[in-house]
Amino acid sequence: MISRRKFLRTASLASLALFVAPQLAARIRKSGQPRLQLRKDDCILFYGDSITDGNRNRENGGVSKPDALGGGYVLSVSSSLACRYPKMGFRFWNRGINGNKTFQMTARLDKDCLGLRYKPTVVSVLTGINDYSLSLARTGKGDPEKYETDLRELLTRIREGLPGVRLIVMEPYAIAGIREKTDSFLPGFRAYQPVTKRVAGEFEAVFVPLQEHFDRAGERYGKKKFSADGVHPFSAGIELIARAWLDAVEVAEE
Template sequence: MTPVTTFLQRGDRVLFQGDSITDWGRDRDDPMSLGHGWVAIAAALAGARRPELGLEFLNRGVGGDTAAMVRDRWERDALELRPTVISLLVGINDTWRRYDAGTATSTDEYEEHYRALLDPARERLAARFVLVEPFLLPLTPDQPAWREDLDPRIAVVRRLATEYDALLLRADDLFAEAAEAAGAEHWTFDGVHLSVAGNGLLAEAWLDAVGIPA
């Protein structure tokens, strides 16, 4: 039987990067720890469904990180690890900090930081990218107003995915549709961080994007 073609290749080292949604409980003392969120689910199912690919998975998400903070640790937590594939989800904290701390990051600044992550990974590693757009499932009365700040960032990620020939995971659309079906509370407990079901949904969507569906 002819093997199913996937975005991933035999022996790929896949690095998940971003903020707390990716971090989700990983053990900082264990470099192989994947946490217990969507990253761990995606890695487990990818290994179970396509064992012949011999994939290696790493998680270096850090809770609370903005795009600038990911950039500050990019050399150590990305480039030095020499991944062949980088999955990146960052941006919701750039929006959140505007509303809870009054610390604004413009869309142009966000794009500059994002490019500073992609450019060296492409030039030095020839890495392939999976860009997961930031998302929001409004639960509190103030959160719908965050759209003014978040939606332009989502547009940046979508445009960069095309420019850098990356896979795009439209996570905001994914969760908007899911919220219509089951309510936002089923997928998140604060509008940003995911429930068990939300982690499962994002993991399944990531696997579908890279060509390892159920």
């Protein structure tokens, strides 16, 4: 059973995110920046690593099922859209897998994206930090060129397999000043972020600048309220990601 102290702490972090995230999103989303338009009956696939996975129940791979969506930002985004726009008929898939690198996401694309029962019309991708971690472990440094190649291949395969698909690319992020181990690899990791933005632009994907959201929230409210290790989010961090994603879209209601 969850302790009263832990419950109150979790609730307070969630409340903080509900207050903070919309304000930050409004400041960060510059006027004129494109938003992705969600349409009636859109099927949205969230594709990524552990942050997307959110400890989802992989035994239940159903569309729009709460336990299949996990306990992270995917559930928050899906719940918000389903509640606010019940007549739009949105469907949601979560196919994040803990520890995945971009090339592994490409390798499982046929099963976890192109072969889904309800074909995605919108694919949201969050990847990059595990690519850097793998390169760092093997060579002692990052390899943003390989990451760029792998990300471009992933997005190309998605576009080729799902004609007309609309893309969202989320920026991989890491928060400094929380954990020494995370801080130690930040200088090399930062080179992966502009690569993500540049490739997103090449594919006409809507780009979600997560690093800026976390930096501003951390400066104002304290970094440790959003993550324990600088990567995996607390409830406040989860909601911050969700609000950043929601701010990058608009719904075309009939």
